[in-house]
Amino acid sequence: MCAAKFISIPVKEAHTMSAAIAETPEGVMSGKQFFGHPIGLMTLFFTELWERFSYYGMRALLVLYMTASHENGGLGYSNAQAALVYGTYTSAVYLLAMPGGWAADRLLGLKYAVFIGGIIIAAGHFSMAFESEVAFYTGLVLIVLGTGLLKPNISAIVGRLYRPEDQRRDAGFSIFYMGINIGAFLAPLACGFLAQSDTWKHTIAGWGFQPSSSWHWGFAAAGIGMTLGLVQYIVGFKYLEGVGERPVREDGNTTPVWEGLASYLAVAFALFAVVAGLQQLHGLVVGRLGNAAGYAYIALVFAGIIALVWFSFLRTLAEDELKRMLAIVYFFLASIVFWALFEQAGSSLNLYADRLTDCRIFGFAFPSSYFQSLNPILIIFLAPVFAWLWVQWGDRQPSSPAKFSVGILLVGVGFVVAAVGVAFLNGGKLSPWWLVAVYLIHTVGELCLSPVGLSTMTKLAPERLSGLVMGIWFLGPTFGNYIGGLIAGHFDETRPESVGSLFYQVAATGIVVSVVAFALTPFIRRLMGNVR
Template identity: 50%
Template sequence: MSLSTPSVPSDPAVPIADPRKADHPKGLYTLFFTEMWERFSYYGMRALLVLFMTTAIDKGGLGFEVGKSTLIYGYYTMAVYMLSVLGGFVADKIIGARQSVLVGGIIIASGHFTMAINSTNTFYAGLVLVAVGTGLLKPNISTMVGSLYSASDERRDAGFSIFYMGINIGAFAAPLLTGFLAQHQWFKDWLTNRGFDPNHSWHWAFALAGIGMTVGLITYVRNMRRIAHIGAAPELTTNQRIRNLFLSFVGVAALGGLVWISSKFPTVVGVLGVVITASVIYYAIKGGQEGRHVAAIFVLFAVSIVFFAVFEQAGSSINLFARDFTDTTLFGFTFPSSWFQAANPVFVILLAPLFAWLWTHLGPHQPSSPMKFFFGLVFVGLSFVLMVPAAKLATEGLVSPLWLLGLFFLQTIGELCLSPVGLSTVTKLAPAKLVGVMMGGWFLATSMGNFLSGYLARTFGEGSAEGSLSVFFKDQAIFVLVAAAILLALVPGVKKLMGNIR
C-alpha cells in the first residue's frame, strides 16, 4: 500500500527505552481501530474499482473500456491526495481534527453505501463522496496520533508503529473480503439460491466497505472521551470562521479546476515540468541555505511523481493483469484476482522492521535521502522489468501467480526506500515559514503521480500484436529507470543543495 500519507514512519521499529513507559495513551487504540477500518473501506473498494468498471454490463459491471476506467481511477486517487491538503486546512482553521475525522468518516461511509446502489450515477457520486471524506479524515487522524505524545516522548515512534500496523491490517484484510464477495463463484451461487441477482455481487462488496467504515465510526464515537483533549476546533471569531469557510470553498473550486485541466494531460505535464525546473533553478541561485533547501525539495517532488506513476498501477494495470492473464487456482481452490492486492501490505509488515533495523545499523553511513529515492525508483522499475517475460508467457496461457508476488515484493522494497523518507525529508528541509506549503506540495506531487498512473495504464492490453503487452511493461520500466539514472547523476548536486541535512 502507498506510504505517502504515510503508512510507515521513518523508523517504525524503534524500541521503547524505558519499559515503565510502555503503556500508550488509550486514545491511540481508538485511533488505531478507526484508521484500520477506514483503510479497510478504502482498499476494499480500490481493489475492485477498475475491475468493476471494465467488467461487462451483463456480468454486473459498467462495461467501460480500459482507457476510460484507468483514467477515472487516476482522477479518483489524485483527488484523494489533493483533498488531503484541503482537509488539513479545514481542521486547522474551522472545525478541528477531531470533528474532521468524524465528518470525514460519515461522508466515506455514505459514499460506499451510495456505490452499493446499482447505477452509474450513484457510482460516480459515491467516488466523489469517498474522495472528499478521505481528504478530511486521512491527514487529520495521523495528526491526532502525534498530538497524543510530546515531541520528546520516547513512546512516540513506537506509537506510530502501532498505528501504522492498523493501517496495514486493514489494507490486507480488505481485498480478501471484498474481493470474495465481488468475484468468487461461491458467493454468487449463494446470492442466486436466495433470490438475489448474482451480477450485483460487486455492490454487496461496496456495501461491505461501507459497513467497515461504519464499524470504525462506532468505535470512534464510543471512545471519543479518550481523545477529548486533542484535535479541538480553533478558537475563532464568527468573521474568521466565515472567512475560512469561504477559503475552503475557493480551495474546492481550485482543486476541481486542476482536475479538469488535468484532462488536457500533455499540456499539464509540460507546464508542471517547466514549473518544477524553473523553481529548482530559481531557489538554487537565489542565495541562502533556505533557498537551496527548497530547490532540493522540488527535485524530490519530481522524483515522487515518477515513482507513484508506476507504483499506483497496482490498482489498475496490475489488477487487470491479475484478472486476465494470471492463474488464480491454488491446490484446487480458485481465488479472486483482487486478492493479489493483499500482497503489498503483507510485505510492508514483514519488511518495514528490517529496513528500520538496517538504517539504524548503518547510522551515519546509511544512504542519503536522494540515494534512497534513487533506490526507490530502481526497485519499482525492476518490478516492471520482471513483468516483461511474464507478459510474453501470457500470450501462451495463464502465468504463475509468483510473477505478481515478485512484482509486489520489489515494489514494496522501493516503497520503503522512498515513501517514509519523503515527508520526513520535506519537514527537515522546508523553512519554518514554508513547512505547511511544502507539505501540501508533497501531497500535490503524490496526487499528480497517482493521476499519471491512471494515464499510463490506459494503454494496457491495447493492440493486437503478440508482444504488445510486454512492450507496455518494457516502455514503463525504461521510463522509470531512465529517471533513476538522471537522479543518480543529480545526487551530488542535490546533496550540495541539502547542506548538512541527509
C-alpha cells in the first residue's frame, strides 16, 4: 500500500535535538490522549484516512479505466500502455516527496504544506470527474503535485509528536498506518461501486447520464474524500500547535506562502521535465537493447541520484550521522524491491482479479475493484495486533533490518500462491480465495516493513535533514512503482501460462533478495548504533 511516509520544525543549526524537543508544547507531549498517544495523532490519523481514501479510490479504478474500451467509457489502452502510465504516475507521487519535504523544512512549514497539498489533491480528483483525456492527465499531475507536499510531511509530524526515547513511537505509527488503511478499505468499495456497479449505471441512466460515464462518478467520490480530510484537518489544527510551524528566516520573518509554493512548483516541474527525458531515454534503451539494459539504465539513474545527495548533503555529516545515513540508504534499497513487488496490487494483480478471477463469494457478485479493499481491511485487523506485539516485546522485538527481511520474503511467497493459482484455471475462472490468500500474506509482509520503515527514518534522520530523509525514503516507492509498472506490462490474460511464469519470476526475486537481506542484518544493525 501504500504506497506511503521527520522532525517538523526546521531549527537553526546551533539548536540541539534536546532544545528542539523542549520547545514543543507540553500539551502535545503529555496532554489529551488518543488511544494512549498524543492528541495530535487523532488529527493526523483522520486527515490521512481521507487522503488515502481519495488516493486508493482513484488507484483502484486507474488501470481498469485505462484498459476499458471506448464503448465502455474507458481510454482503450493496452495492458502494457496502461501499466506504464500507472507505474509512472505512482512513482511520481513518491518522487515529489523529496522537494515536498524540502519545501516544508525550509519555506512552508510541515503543517501548512499538508494543508496546501490537500487542496491541490482535491482539485486533481475533481478534474478527473470530467470526461476528457486532457482532464484525466491534468488530474493525475495535480494529484502528484499535492501528494508531494502532503505525504512526507504528515508522516514527519507524526514522528515529531514523540520524544526520541518514547517507546510508543512504533505503536503510534502502526495506529497511524491503521488510519491510512481504513480510508484505503472504504475507497474501493465506494468508488468501485460508483464506477463499475450495474446498479449505479442504471441509476445515473435514469438521471439522463450515459452509463459509461460511471467511471467519473468514482473519480469525483475520491475528490469528496479529500475535501472531507481538509475540513477535519482545519478542525483539529489546534491540536498541532507548536509542531510543524513555518520556519523563521535569518531576518526574523517567515517566507510568504506564495513564494514557498512557487519554489516547490518550480522544482517539481523541473523534476517532471528530467523524469520525462529519462523515460524517453529508457524507452529508447529498452527498444534497442532489451529489458535487461533497461533495468541497468534505471540502476545508473539511481546511482546518479545517490551521488547527488552525497555531494550535496552527506559529506558534511559527523561519523555517527554518516553511518546512520548509510543505514537509511540500505533501507531505501530494500524498499525498492518490496514496493516493485507489492505495488503489483494496483496493476497486474488488479488485472488478475478483473480478467481471471470469479468475482463472486457465497453467490454474491461484486466489482473486481473490491479486491483492492482486501489489503487495507486485513491491516485494520492486524495493525493493532502488531502495535501491541512490538510494545509487549519491547527491547526483545526483532530489529528493523530483520523486520524488513521478513517483509520482502513474504511478498515473494505471496506471488508463489498467485502463480500456483493460475494452474487451476482450466479455461475457467479462479476462485477468489486465491487472491484472498495472496493479499493476506502480502499484508503481513507490509506490516513488517512499511510502518516500521517510517518509524525507523524518524529515529535515524539527523535533525536538520529530517525532511530530506523522508524524501529519500519515498524515493524507494518511486523506483519500486516505476519498475513495478514495467513488470505489470508483461501481464497477458490471453496466455495464462505466461502469467504463471511472470509471477514465479517475481516471487523468486523477492525470496532471493530476502535471503541477502537476512545475511546483511548484523552489519546494518552496527551502522544504526543504538537505534533498533
